[in-house]
Amino acid sequence: MKIAVINWRDPWHPAAGGAEAYAWEMAGRLARSGHSVWFVTARAPGQRRRAEREGVRIARMGGPYTVYPRVLAWLLGRRQAFDVVLDCQNGIPFFTPWVLPRRTGIFCVVHHVHDRQFDVHLPRWLAAVGRFLEGPASRWTYRRHQSVAVSPSTVHAMRERLGWTGPIHIVPNGVTVTTVPREPRSAAPRLVCVGRLVAHKRVGLLLDAVPELRERWPGLTVDVIGRGPEEARLRAGLPEGVTMHGYLPDEDKESLIASAWLQVSASQGEGWGLCVLEAAALGVPTVAFDVDGLRDAVRHGETGWLVPEGADLGKGIAAALDEVEGAAAEAYGERCRAWAAGFSWDRSAERMEALIEGRHLEPGWEGP
Template sequence: MDTYGTPSRHVLFLNWRDTLNPEGGGSEVYIERIAAELVTAGHQVTLFCAAHRNAGRSTVTDSGVRVLRRGSRMTVYLRAALICLAGRFGFGPLSRRGLGRPDLIVDVCNGVPFFAPLYAGRPVIALVHHVHREQWPVVFGPWLARIGWWIESRLAVRLYRRCRYVTVSEASRAELATLGVDAERIDVVPNGTPPVTGPALPRTLHPSLLVLGRLVPHKRVEIALRTVAELADELPELELVVAGQGWWEEPLRELAGTLGITDRVRFAGFVTEEEKHALLCSSWLALTPSLKEGWGLTIVEAAARSTPTLAFRYAGGVAEAMVDTETGVLVDDEQEFTTVVRDLLADDVRRKDMGEAALAHAARFTWAATGARFAQLVARATARTG
């Protein structure tokens, strides 16, 4: 039995990455924190994802989540199907590790789903952080973008028509509903706020900005770079730190050179939790210029250090990760983005008030509450198979 008095279950998460993957991001943090909370509640949890150079084929996290890594970014979907089919007949890596057939599969749909209803033979929950309508043409060429969007908006909606959905914000819930997913089948389970990993640290003496996240085109770090270039003459000591890694780093470095701000921008690469904590504490403002986010984990991470964030109003769940004009500011276009950065850097009182409000707002979201909510969904979804 779990801590809520319901039978313990084996939950299998299918996700293309884990947090140790060089391209892992906030969505992977969400999956692994949910998985850890389910283990705490008494469930067995396995995460299946693509293999990569940073970890072995099979590991167990400190929280007790077993991670199986097979295949590449593209073949991980086929490998997941083969492993699940093997498990149904009592062989394969799940059976060899004494895990047995899962009671529930959580199919994490990052644009492309794992198509689990076709082979699972068990209840399936579709977990969608956000709809990728805008990202497809940014990341891929026109033909691949059309195919990807057709899979996400048409094929997947039909394939998962008998499944429950989980998403992280009301904004994503509304978008899924516009694609034809019945609103009553969608549960919203928001992110928790990651724990603060160190003592409070002072702000930099000079104006400082931070962009934290994967370096990929749809994160639009270019907007932050152009903002620094526009404010460079007014604020000769202004600095931007870009913390994170990704395949888009070189074009961003080239743009910084073209804009003449190489000496104003520090590309920090991958940062440890301690380094991230120091950057979030010391920066005057955090910037989230992303085109779309399901929630905006970095926004509440910054808020937990009393650092307000700027983001775009149309970028999905970011409007729920903050309270506009109170814990940060939502803007409508790039010109307004630059204007608000200028205004907030010049207004110490307003910036401090926003930071204090952000700290209180972030405290509302806990992983324990998020995990408890997800555990209820596990119990409901597996009641029949029990």
């Protein structure tokens, strides 16, 4: 089949995150299955307009906002060229049904509902436009098309907050961990936080909790891995014991994670929380707020802990440190690794391929 995977960014974009990893893992595996795949995306400064990787042809065009009309124009000029389009919604979708023939199989891929996050990132008037495009405009545009969500809470949010009426299938994230020697756990408590440094990730809540945590555990350290527009603001007020690493190669990142006692996510909401699965694969449990996506990725009391939204994150971390301070740490690690082992990109891509080829899918959550 001829397939176009359309995503806001590619994995080599400076602001790439979990959505980009998901889109690329799908594209690469579909190409290896024999399909002809294009990856259509925005172009960051310094990136080539055309490239090819792993059998996938890449077309880059436009910036954060102009990518939308540019992609629609690109598709309009090739409206007979594709059998299937994966239209990935990163806040708003690309509205590809507007320019493609009815025979094209269009699947709207949704990681999480952004409604509240528009207010965090945009002026009030533009946030209202974002909510309209994500809600009524998308609901009408994709009403005759199938959708893909990455977690049960995303399905729930699409139904309840966006009023989505069409069929929604779950194709979860996978996990890839580079083979590295198992790092010994740090002797003193060590926390790690992995992800893009953007406002809705709320890394500041973790940093605010550090001084009080260090009163009880004076040797406690925190490693923040990632980059983004919030980096300069966060660096300006770093408490003692915190190191901000920026971007790290996978092997270095995984070594730091594997040595941590806990991973912490203060995010306002996720589609899934890919960093949770990556940490679990290395035997590290996660403390996170009980919000969309993260409540699916973290099994409360087994592979981590969910703190009620609005509660004191520091107290939640302290309670979790008490749990993993002794002999129970290894049991949590084993449960984390067992949970992560049930997810793979190969398995998720096989499910996506079955969906776009029209083969039967069992409904519901396909995780372990």
